[in-house]
Amino acid sequence: MFWSRDDGNLPPREPGRLLVGNIDIKPDAAMLFDLQKKHGDLITLKVVGQTIIVVCGYDTIKEVLVKHDESTSAHTASFGFSEYFELSGMLGASGTKWRNQRKFGHEAFRSIDSGSNNLESRVLELPDFLQEIDKMKGTPSDVDRLIKTSHYNIISSFRFGKRFAHEDGILTRLVDLLDEAMKIVNEQLALNFMEWLKYVPGDPFKVRRRRFLVNEIFKIVQKSIDEHKETLENPKTSDFIYSFLKEQGKRKLNKVS
Structure with missing residues (x-):
């Protein structure tokens, strides 16, 4: 019907x-x-x-x-953002909080995009990708993982301020975690409308598994944040984490004053 x-x-x-x-x-x-x-x-x-x-x-x-x-700007949050991210970030926040996050994001990326090491130059840094292709010597190969590591490397360059070798343990671990987490998103679509299903015994919607994956991703990001804090007064490059930490510091000063 x-x-x-x-x-x-x-x-x-x-x-x-x-x-x-x-x-x-x-x-x-x-x-x-x-x-x-x-x-x-x-x-x-x-x-x-x-x-x-x-x-x-x-x-x-x-x-x-x-x-x-x-x-x-006000919108209903999806299950993933309410369950794992506490309605934070530019995608998970709503209302005034979302508008502030979006404004900061625009300013941060505009700052990162200035100078010689801008976003376009980071995207066009392909020598490592081409070297990996050369290693295949023309033999039939599955390049799915190579493309994924290259994609996440571009994101890492402006998020963490550095690129990784394709075989780097941190990068491969991050790719595996994100890849599995994204696959679970589609399996949890029903939870956006019937959240009570997350309590069904046996974890059929992989709520606990995705929680583990998110926490592991957080650990990698937190390690990079801690490293950025050590060099915040003399940053080595321009990236999103430095921009966020500086903005966070400004807001704390404004509250104190």
Whole structure:
């Protein structure tokens, strides 16, 4: 059974099943492109009683998040951000907290992007990747892991301020942890609408496993933060952690004064 009742001023809605709504819709690119062609850049979905507005297209996303940020900055947090990240960060926060986080993020990345060692130059640093390709000597190889380590290395360069060798233990460990954690995200989609399922015996939604993975990732990040604190007065490079620590210091001074 399907329903398609209109809800006031909401965007066009994809018909769904009785009671559970659009629970069968997979949030992948192909499905969202199909919905965009059918309904336009704004689409309403209903999943187990919750209303979801899907925003597509660069111009529409900019219109919603930038020009109307006062109206859209408050949002319901997904299970992952409430369970593992305590509604923090630019993706997990909401309202004024989110706007402050976003403003800091823009300023931090603008600062990192200045000078000769900007974001573009870090992305174009490919010698290590090409060297690994040369080692394969033209033989058929699975380059999935090589591409992942290269991708995370780019992120590491502006987050931690350094790149790692492809076989570096920290980098490979980080890739393994993030890779497994991202796979579990899709297995936990139902928890966004029925959080009580996390108490089902046997951990079928891998809530405890993802907790372990997140904690291990935190340990790697915390170690880098501790190293940055030791050189905060004389930073070796420009990266996101240095920017965050400096901003944190400024705010503490402002509170004291």
